[in-house]
Amino acid sequence: MAALKVLKKNGVEVQEAYPGCCGMPYLEQADLPKVVEQAKKVSKDLLEWVDKGYQIITLTASCGLMLKFEWPLLLPSDENIKRLSKSVSDIDEYIVDIAQNEGLAEGLQEIDGGVTVHNACHARAQNMGIKSRDMLKFIPNIKMDVVERCAGHGGTFGVMKETHDLAVKVGTPTARQIKNKNNKYMASDCPLAGKHLKQLETDTNIANDEALHPIELMAKSYRL
Numbered sequence: 001m002a003a004l005k006v007l008k009k010n011g012v013e014v015q016e017a018y019p020g021c022c023g024m025p026y027l028e029q030a031d032l033p034k035v036v037e038q039a040k041k042v043s044k045d046l047l048e049w050v051d052k053g054y055q056i057i058t059l060t061a062s063c064g065l066m067l068k069f070e071w072p073l074l075l076p077s078d079e080n081i082k083r084l085s086k087s088v089s090d091i092d093e094y095i096v097d098i099a100q101n102e103g104l105a106e107g108l109q110e111i112d113g114g115v116t117v118h119n120a121c122h123a124r125a126q127n128m129g130i131k132s133r134d135m136l137k138f139i140p141n142i143k144m145d146v147v148e149r150c151a152g153h154g155g156t157f158g159v160m161k162e163t164h165d166l167a168v169k170v171g172t173p174t175a176r177q178i179k180n181k182n183n184k185y186m187a188s189d190c191p192l193a194g195k196h197l198k199q200l201e202t203d204t205n206i207a208n209d210e211a212l213h214p215i216e217l218m219a220k221s222y223r224l
Contacts, residue, residue, distance in 0.1 A: 002219035003059055003091050009222055010098055010105045015054065019045035022066035028155040032074065039071040043084045050087045057094050059213070061122035061189040062155065064090040068126060090123070091215050092131035092189065104138055108221045113184025114143035115217060118174070118197065120190035121150050132189050132214040139221045145181040149174040151193035167196065175200040187214045 007014050023038035046056055046067075058064035067088045075081045089097070098104060117132050133146050152171025157163040175197050178186050188194035191213060 002213065002216040002224070003057070005224040006095065006215055006218050006222060007057075009107070009224060010095075010102075012098075015049065017046065017049060022063045022071075024062045024066050024070075025156055027066070027070060028157075035070070036074055039066075039075060039081060040078075043067075043071065043078075043081055047080055047084055050084060054087075055094065056084065056088045057091050058088060059091050059215075060191060061090065061120045061126070062192075064088060064093075065122045065125050090126065090128065090131060090189070092135045093128055095215070095218065096131050096134045099135075099138055105222075107223070108139055108218075109223060110140050111142065111185075111217060111221050114145070114181075115185045115187055116178050116181040116183045117144060117146045117214065118151065118178065118186060118188035118190075118193060119146055119148045120188050120193045123189040124148065132187065136187070136214055136217060139217065143183065145183060147174060147177045147181070149177060151188070151190070151197050153190070153193045153196035155192070168200065171196055171200055185212060185217060187212045187217055189214060 004014055004016070020042045021038055022042065023035035026034040026038065050056065056067065058067060068085050071081045072085050095104070115136060117130070117136065119130050119132065123132065130146060133144065136142055136144055150170055151174055152167040152169065154163070154167060157167040178197060186194065186197065188197070194212070
């Protein structure tokens with residue numbers, strides 16, 4: 001809802017579509033035939049929107065990575081997959097593009113605390129820079145720090161019994177870095193990474209509010 005509100009605040013015509021999962025969970029289980037099946041199914045529906053002139057906006061870093069990069073790697077000869085990949089933007093990336101080209105709608109106000117941005121692995125892998133940080137900079141007088149380290153969740157690692165201990169081991173140093181920044185909010189482009197880091201509070205005594213997506217802080221700044 002936060003993304004929808006911020007986009008509409010900035011005059012963007014929005015249509016909601018979710019034809020299916022991008023297939024990232026299957027990729028992490030090495031089920032490549034299932035990923036290909038999802039890519040063909042979902043891309044067919046999304047391309048109908050592209051053909052109507054819409055840009056495809058993903059709300060999580062993992063989905064953006066799949067549509068932009070992983071699908072074309074798995075289906076290098078599929079022209080529809082290639083065409084779709086060129087019409088996909090991450091939500092933070094899209095808001096920054098609006099800011100740089102048309103300018104953001106007025107009304108952004110200070111928020112009630114600093115923010116630690118967790119630059120999720122799947123956001124870094126998109127080679128687009130730290131768009132979450134770039135977007136949040138438009139909030140007046142924001143105090144912001146960035147942590148660029150794996151949360152350990154690894155898509156399914158954080159929820160599977162066989163790998164949960166490893167996920168905790170990898171994520172604990174990241175959680176400690178977040179704690180040391182001493183900000184009220186922690187935001188991650190990967191909601192599961194954010195929730196995993198939040199779960200590590202028991203060991204690290206993180207005092208942040210609930211883990212947020214960066215676009216939720218933009219909505220908060222707009223008082224939406």
